[in-house]
Amino acid sequence: MAELKELTSRSVDYSQWYQDLVIKADLAENSAVRGCMVIKPYGYAIWEKMQAELDRMFKETGHQNAYFPLLIPKSFLSKEADHVEGFAKECAVVTHYRLKASPDGKGVVVDPAAKLEEELIIRPTSETIIWNTYKNWIQSYRDLPILINQWANVVRWEMRTRLFLRTAEFLWQEGHTAHATEKEALVETRQMLDVYATFAENFMAMPVVKGIKSANERFAGAVETFCIEALMQDGKALQAGTSHFLGQNFAKAFDVTFSSKEGTRDYVWATSWGVSTRLIGGLIMCHSDDNGLVLPPKLAPYQVVIVPIYRNEEQLNQIDAKVAELAAKLRALGVSVKYDNSDNKKPGWKFAEYELKGVPVRLALGARDLENGTIEVARRDTLTKETLPIDNIEQHIKTLLDEIQANIYAKAANYRASVTREVNSYDEFKVEIEKGGFLLCHWDGTTETEERIKAETKATIRCIPLEGDKTPGSCMVTGKPSAQRVVFARAY
C-alpha cells in the first residue's frame, strides 16, 4: 500500500507526478524500442471507451471506416512540398525485406540482397497514400463526397518522448475526406472540429478552446488548421485534436480531378482530421490528483467498484449475495461495475488501488451494513464518503455518476477561467507566462513576431479563437494592428 501511494506530488514535480501516475496506475510503460510504449490493459480500456464514442460520432456524421497501407513509397512523400518538409525528418524508413543467418553464426543480419528498389516509409500520417488511392476512385462529382476514417498506428521519430503525450508510435484515427466544392470541405472541417470539441467536453470533461492555428503551427500541407486546445493543471496547454482544410494541395500533388456537374474538370477539395492516444495524456493531466487518477464516469473502464468488508467466509457469502443483486440493478441502468472480492488483498489495499485507478464511485459493504440496510458510498472526485440506505441506491449512483461527470468538468473549467487572462504589454507577458495558463493577447499576425515571442518566452500561439471577444487592438510586441486577441501559452 505504501508503494501504491508513492506518487510524487504535483506541486513538487508535475512532470514526475505524471510519469509516476501513468506507471503506477498501470496505464502504459516504455518498451524496449526507443520512444515506443506498451499500452497496458487499463490504459487500453480507456482508449477503447474513447474509440467507441468517437466512432459512433463519426458514423452519425456519415463517415465510414476503411484501411490503407502502413507503408508509403518514399516518392509519395515528396509530392506535396510542405508535407515532406514537415515529416521527412522523423520518418522510420524500411530499406530491406529479409534477414539471413549471420556469417558468425550468432543471430541474424540484414540480407543485403533484399534491398528495396524504393524505400518505404512507415506512415507518419496517410494523406499521400490515401490521395494516391482516391485518384482512382474519383472521376465525377457523383463519386463525391468521400467520407472516410481510419483507425491506425503511425510512427514519427520523435527525439524527446513522453508516455501518451509524445511517442514514436501512437494510435490514432485519421479522417480523410474529398469534396466537390471548397465550401463543402470547409463545412466538413468545421463539423469535425465540433465533433472533437463535443467529445472533449462531454466525454473527457475537458473544456477546450476552438480556434485556428497560426501559419507557423499549421499542419504540413494544410491551407488552414483548426484545433481544440486544452489546459492542463500545471498551466500548460495541450493540443487535443486538429481538423485540417487541405484546399486542393493534395489533389494537385496527386493529380486528382473530377468532372463537375457543370462539365468542367476541377481539382478535388480535401480535409483531414485526427485525434490520438495523446488524449489519454490530456485526460490524466486535466483531472487527476496526488492520490491518483480521476476519471470521468463516461470514460472510466468501470464506473463503480464494490469492496466487501468481512471477517469470515459466512459474512463474505452474505455480502456476495447482496452485491450480486445490487450489481444486476446497476448494470440494468447501464452502469459498469467491478466487484472485487479477491481474498488475497485487504480492503485498505483495495481502497488505495481503486483510488489510484480513478474509479469514480467506490461502494463498501460490510456485515454491519447488511444488518442496518446501508452501504458506504465514496466519490473519487471529491474524496468524500457517506453511508446511505441500500434501498434504491442504484438510482442514487446513476445520478451521482452524472454529478461527478459535471463536477469534474466544472472544476477544470473553473481552473481554466482562473488562469486565463488578458495581457496587454510584452513586459507583463514575460512575467505572466511564467505563471502558466492561457494569455489572451494582441498579435500583429506575423510569423516573425510569433517566433520572437517563442524564442524569448517559450510561449506559442495555441490558436486564434473562433469564439469570444473579437475586438481589434495593437500587437503587444510591435504595436501594429491586431484583428483580435489570440491565445498564448507554453504547451506540451
Add this chain to the structure above:
Amino acid sequence: MAELKELTSRSVDYSQWYQDLVIKADLAENSAVRGCMVIKPYGYAIWEKMQAELDRMFKETGHQNAYFPLLIPKSFLSKEADHVEGFAKECAVVTHYRLKASPDGKGVVVDPAAKLEEELIIRPTSETIIWNTYKNWIQSYRDLPILINQWANVVRWEMRTRLFLRTAEFLWQEGHTAHATEKEALVETRQMLDVYATFAENFMAMPVVKGIKSANERFAGAVETFCIEALMQDGKALQAGTSHFLGQNFAKAFDVTFSSKEGTRDYVWATSWGVSTRLIGGLIMCHSDDNGLVLPPKLAPYQVVIVPIYRNEEQLNQIDAKVAELAAKLRALGVSVKYDNSDNKKPGWKFAEYELKGVPVRLALGARDLENGTIEVARRDTLTKETLPIDNIEQHIKTLLDEIQANIYAKAANYRASVTREVNSYDEFKVEIEKGGFLLCHWDGTTETEERIKAETKATIRCIPLEGDKTPGSCMVTGKPSAQRVVFARAY
C-alpha cells in the same frame, strides 16, 4: 448494370472470379505498395462485424486488450531458434529514422547519418516483444495468468499475394497468454480453438474441422499448433485460425520465470492464437456465387435493403413514408436496414448492385404494393422472391434472416460432406486429389512421408482431426502404422 454483372464464372476460372468479386463488390484493392491492400469501406464493415463478435467472445473468456510496439529489435527475433527460422526470410526491416533533401534537389533520400544502431523489424507476429515485456510483469504465481489480446497490423513479406488471403500487411488479433502450469496453458489453447470454431460456424456459417497441425506445418516456436480448417467451393482448404501451445519456449528464450505457490522458480507456460483479415477471403470463397457475394446475415454490413419502385415524386413520397415505418419496426427487432431511395439509379441497377454486395434480404415496394398492402421479399442465398402482405412483415424477415444464416451453413456443410472421403491407397489419392476436397487418409506420422506427398501432389496435411473416427490403420504411402486418419487437401 452490364459492367456490374461481369464476374468471371466460378467454373471458368475460380481464382479470377474471386479477384473480380473482391474488386467489384468494393471490398478491397491492391495498393501502390507491393502486396499491401486497401480495405475499402464495405470490406472493412465486414471486418468490424467480425471484430465486434470476436472481441466480445474474447472478453467473455476473461481476456483484456492491450497494445505492444509495431517495431521489434532485430536481436529479439533471434532469441527463439525456430521462431527466427520461420520469420527471418519475410521481414520488413527499418534501418534509418530520417530522410533529407536529395542533393540533386529532387525529392528526398535516406539520411545516412540517421542509421539505427540496431535494425528494427516490423512485427510479423508479437511473441518476442510481448515476452520481453511479460518478463517484467511476472514475478510470482499471483501475477498469473496474463490473458491479453491485441488488435493490430502485421507485415510478412510474402512474394505471392492475393487480396485478403495473403497480403504483405494484414490486420489481425493475436492473443498472448501466460500461465503457471502446462495444464492451464493447454486448456487455454483448446478454449481459444473452440472460440474460433464457434465463430466460424455460428457467425461465418462456415463449417470447420478442428485439429492439430503436423510438425511440418506447426507455428515457428510452438510445441503444438491447433487449427480450424475450412473448405472453399473450389475444393481447396483454407486455414482459418490457429491456436498455439508454446510450452516454455518463449519463457526460456526471454528468461521469464515465476515463484510458484510451492516456492520453486519455474518457467512460465505460454499460448498464442490469432485470426486475420484472411477470414474475409474465406467468407467470400465459402458462400458467394456467380452473381456476387453471399453474406451470412450475422456478418452482413446491412441485412436488409429496401428499394422503392416509383414513377413520380408523389409515389416516392408515399413509399418513403411507408418505408420509414417499416425500417423503424425492423430496427426495433435488431435488424440493420438500408433504404436506397437515391434518384440517380434505376431499380434494376440497384437490384444488381445489392445482389453483387450480398445483402441477405432485398425488399421492393411499389405503388401497387401500397394499394394491395404487399411487399416483395427477395432472398440472396436462394435468389428466390415472393410477394407477401406487408403487415407484420418485420417478424417474417427476422425469422427469414435466421433461416438464411442456417441455410448458408447447411449448404456449405453439405458441399463439404460431398467432397470429403476416405482414400486408402496412394494411387487412388493421386487421382482423387485432382478433384479437390478433404481426403481422409492414413499417414505414418513422419515429416518425410508428408513432404513426399506434398512434392508429388501439392497436397498437405491440413490437420490431424480432434473429432471423428480414430481407427488406426496403415499409411497409404509406406504401409507403416497410422494412429488415425488425417485430413489432406490442397490449400490456399
